[in-house]
Amino acid sequence: MTEEKWGRVDEYLSSLLVPDVEALQNALRTSSQAGLPPIQVSAVQGKFLYLLARSVKARRVLEIGTLGAYSTIWLARALDAGGQLITLESEPLHAKVAQANIRAAGLDSVVDLRLGPALDALPVLVSEKAGPFDLIFIDADKVNTPSYFEWSLKLSRSGTVIIVDNVVRKGAIADPSSEDPAVQAMQRFVSMLGAEPRVSATALQIVGAKGYDGFALALVL
Ligand SMILES: C[S@@+](CC[C@H](N)C(=O)[O-])C[C@H]1O[C@@H](n2cnc3c(N)ncnc32)[C@H](O)[C@@H]1O
Numbered sequence: 001m002t003e004e005k006w007g008r009v010d011e012y013l014s015s016l017l018v019p020d021v022e023a024l025q026n027a028l029r030t031s032s033q034a035g036l037p038p039i040q041v042s043a044v045q046g047k048f049l050y051l052l053a054r055s056v057k058a059r060r061v062l063e064i065g066t067l068g069a070y071s072t073i074w075l076a077r078a079l080d081a082g083g084q085l086i087t088l089e090s091e092p093l094h095a096k097v098a099q100a101n102i103r104a105a106g107l108d109s110v111v112d113l114r115l116g117p118a119l120d121a122l123p124v125l126v127s128e129k130a131g132p133f134d135l136i137f138i139d140a141d142k143v144n145t146p147s148y149f150e151w152s153l154k155l156s157r158s159g160t161v162i163i164v165d166n167v168v169r170k171g172a173i174a175d176p177s178s179e180d181p182a183v184q185a186m187q188r189f190v191s192m193l194g195a196e197p198r199v200s201a202t203a204l205q206i207v208g209a210k211g212y213d214g215f216a217l218a219l220v221l
Helices: 003-017 022-033 045-054 070-077 092-104 118-127 140-154 169-172 181-195
Strands: 060-064 084-089 111-115 135-138 161-165 199-208 211-220
Touching: 003 045, 003 199, 003 211, 022 070, 022 092, 022 181, 045 070, 045 084, 045 092, 045 135, 045 161, 045 199, 060 070, 060 140, 070 084, 070 111, 070 135, 084 092, 084 161, 092 111, 092 161, 111 118, 118 181, 140 161, 140 181, 169 181, 169 199
Parallel strands: 060 084, 060 135, 084 111, 135 161
Antiparallel strands: 161 211, 199 211
């Protein structure tokens, strides 16, 4: 199967399963117009995150890596009444576009976007006692994923779901000789996950409009 075919299947599935929501289309449009890289989750993945958040009846969500707020809006729309989502973004342009998209989606009062490196923001969240979160989505700079996971555990409770994007890296995760720092970070992260007694975890390979990659999912015990 080719990447083109994966894309066509994603389009087919989204056309039947993912409704056109103007706030989400607007986030994609404005992100593209502002020149943001098209590295947001796909529509079917966004709906997956939404369903996961609804399944755990999430009221508090933490997202690490906002971009133009596409996944943010999916997750924020899933929250029960009174819910809150904190999202961390280090690039001022991405944060500006994201904030406008969050406002246009009517989610200003639900989403707290914090501008700055996530490794600075996470200790602040711990000191503010912002946790525990019900669901945490890690999708920022890949080399820091192991640290983001450690901070996420500090902001979790028994039952928290932690999802990590881009763990498969076009299959390079299984290449022990890879010299790519993002791959090496994901290899460290998956090893941590397997050895971490506080979670039960798995990881899935995914193909689709975004190529070949995958999610890891950890349940805090
Ligand atoms: C893959 S994109 C996020 C996509 C978004 N979750 C979505 O699916 O719509 C990664 C984002 O993380 C941001 N980022 C990179 N390094 C970061 C850091 N150290 N702290 C916070 N955000 C960071 C990037 O600027 C980028 O906007």
